[in-house]
Amino acid sequence: MASRSALPFDVRIMNGLASALFLSVALAALGTAVWWVAHHPSWSLGRIVVDGEVEHQSEEGVRAYLAPQLRGSFLTLDLQEVKRLFETLPWVRQAVVRREFPNRLHVTLQEHEAVAWWGEAGGGKLVNRQGAVFEADPDPGHAQAESWPELVGPEGGSDRVYALYRQLQPVLQPLGQPLSQLELGASGHWQARLAGGTQIELGRGSEAELLARAERFSSTLPELMTRYGGRALEAADLRYPDGYAVRMRGVQTVSDDKAAAALAARVRKK
Incomplete structure (x- = not known):
């Protein structure tokens, strides 16, 4: 052979x-x-089970929204694409998707926990507890939404603004008015506003410098207010190197040429 x-x-x-x-x-x-x-009909997607943090979502609403966008059978669905679709839903921060035989998707959701407005209150942008911005509207009658502060800053700066807000809030607590707005300008200048309308110029500087100015201000202001008869505080400027300036309702400046500065009092460091 x-x-x-x-x-x-x-x-x-x-x-x-x-x-x-x-x-x-x-x-x-x-x-x-x-x-x-x-692609056999026996592998058609039968059900989407949703659990986890679902305060703002329902299985029925999710299915009605997503079902028309899902392409493929139970076996051929791209789970990463399904995850992406779920995370486009309002309030959804993270979604974990897995198959459950024979024809069911199990989705576990983690929702955003809103702590502040990003920009104007009611503008549709919120800040979550991680300092990230997301788009959503509070549920009608949401009581906490009225107490959320307004945080303002450059794009991508929400985590920095929220971090300073968390540290400033207890420092300014002795003033008796919650911190209702904190803004970081494009030039790096910080400005705060209390719930009663008082504007506070914090200026520029490191986080430690800003907190030191605020601490000096909140610890000495009560004595100054007593000295001036407890008049309402309208504005404060903490940018002075050796103290701060305040403007109080009804307090006049010494001369007309200085009136534009609206400098009512100045407190020096002790």
Whole structure:
């Protein structure tokens, strides 16, 4: 019997082509079978189960919103794409999606916990507890929404503004008015507003410098207010290197040429 190597060259070529053709047909047939199985009606998506933090979501609402956007069967659905779609829902911070045989998707949601407005109150942008901005509207009658502060700053700066807000709030607490607005300007200048309308110029500087100014102000202001008969405080400027300036309702400046400054009093560091 002749060895394979002894076969004529053209015969070996034909055998190789036949083997390759047979393998291609077999792979195509296998692929067709797999595709047919994966797309068989028995693998149609039957149900989406939603759990986790679902205060602002419902399984019925989620299914009605997402079902028309899902492409493929239970086996062929792209779970990363499904995850992305869920995370486009208002209030959804994170979604974990997994298949549950035979035809069910299980979705665990983690919602944003709103702590402040980003920009004007009611503007549709909120800040969560991680300092990130998301778009959503509070539920009608949401009691806490009325007490959320307004945080303002450059794009991408929400975490920095929220971090300073959290530290300033207890420092300014002795003033008896909650911190209702904190703004970081484009030039790096900080400005705060209390719930009663008092404007506070914090100026520029590191976080430690800003907190030191606020601490000096809140710890000495009560004595100053007593000295001036407890008049309402309208504004304060903490940018002085050795103290701060305040403007109080009904307190006049000494001369007309200084009236524009509206400097009512100045407290020096002790």
